[in-house]
Amino acid sequence: MNVARLSNGYIVTAKEYSPTKHGTQLFCIDRACQSPVIFVSGGKNTAHFKTTGKLKSKHTAQCGFLRPLTFHESIAKMTEYQKQLKEAKGKTTIRLNMSKIDPEYKPKKTPQKIESVKDVTRLLTSFEPDELAGIQVKVSDYKIPLTQMVLSSDEAHKSLWDGKLNNQIPYFVYGKISKVARREKVYYINLEQADNSLFTLIVFDKHFKYFTYTDEQLVNQDIIVYGFIRKNKVMAARSASEIVIKSNDYLDFITNTNEVLP
Ligand SMILES: [Zn+2]
Structure with missing residues (x-):
């Protein structure tokens, strides 16, 4: 995931995320999921957020990040997320x-x-x-x-x-x-x-x-x-x-x- 929600509701991109500024409480942006996620600073891959798979840090069945989506699922989820991401930075x-x-x-x-x-x-x-x-x-x-x-x-x-x-x-x-x-x-x-x-x-x-x-x-x-x-x-x-x-x-x-x- 390229974005995560902070406990105050704001959405932060992996590129701009700073633990001191934003804290370490991070959540999946999917409203049907909202499971805790962690920041991965990258190395070979680019920085991103992910679930750990432990305790509650797992995407739910309805979440758009659980598995690869079909064409129609993908359209539905990107439209849903786009409404939330209007303010977020880092557009491609x-x-x-x-x-x-x-x-x-x-x-x-x-x-x-x-x-x-x-x-x-x-x-x-x-x-x-x-x-x-x-x-x-x-x-x-x-x-x-x-x-x-x-x-x-x-x-x-x-x-x-x-x-x-x-x-x-x-x-x-x-x-x-x-x-x-x-x-x-x-x-x-x-x-x-x-x-x-x-x-x-x-x-x-x-x-x-x-x-x-x-x-x-x-x-x-x-x-x-x-x-x-x-x-x-x-x-x-x-x-x-x-x-x-x-x-x-x-x-x-x-x-x-x-x-x-x-
Ligand atoms: Zn999720």
């Missing part, structure tokens, strides 16, 4: 450069961090939720928290129609594919929505050759997709949102392999 910035996944893009060489949708899934399933909660993504001139960039299709749709999304930046949207319809000039891939809204991924015919998934590979799958979220203004009867995608690389499949622990 990651630059987003997704131009490589565009099959029509001519690549230039620049060192980047997030370069594919898989990078995001990997990030969400391999970092601890407190670290994720502190990640800011730099997208062109904007810096936004990772938690605000990765949205469920329900949240994405609602935020778009409530005017809460930044239309200058792309988002990562996750959901479950309910239906695929293939027309002569366009493919429509619908995501399951909780309300009567529509959320559709669109592939135009000039990109058909880059989008080779079959209906069987897509329908009923949990996926995360990258792109600019737009209102569909043609659909008059229902409110509809859409993302235009150009290739297989605009989406990744979410597996929940870490789940089902007793």
Whole structure:
């Protein structure tokens, strides 16, 4: 863990922690856990906090630090922790450069961090939720928290129609594919929505050759997709949102392999 709560409720990062200033009573930041933790000054690893495994110093079953989290658990915990960490220091910035996944893009060489949708899934399933909660993504001139960039299709749709999304930046949207319809000039891939809204991924015919998934590979799958979220203004009867995608690389499949622990 990169952060811990002090007995007065303040959250301290391992980087800024000083026993004389902050005392030695430290606790797990997960509200469902709050077990005592200790500071480890590092050596080879960077400084961090951890449980000792003795007496009460053990993460509880609901705690986000007990074990590696699945994609969905990770999203839930990082969102929970981000609310608490707003004031905490030591944020990490990651630059987003997704131009490589565009099959029509001519690549230039620049060192980047997030370069594919898989990078995001990997990030969400391999970092601890407190670290994720502190990640800011730099997208062109904007810096936004990772938690605000990765949205469920329900949240994405609602935020778009409530005017809460930044239309200058792309988002990562996750959901479950309910239906695929293939027309002569366009493919429509619908995501399951909780309300009567529509959320559709669109592939135009000039990109058909880059989008080779079959209906069987897509329908009923949990996926995360990258792109600019737009209102569909043609659909008059229902409110509809859409993302235009150009290739297989605009989406990744979410597996929940870490789940089902007793
Ligand atoms: Zn804990």
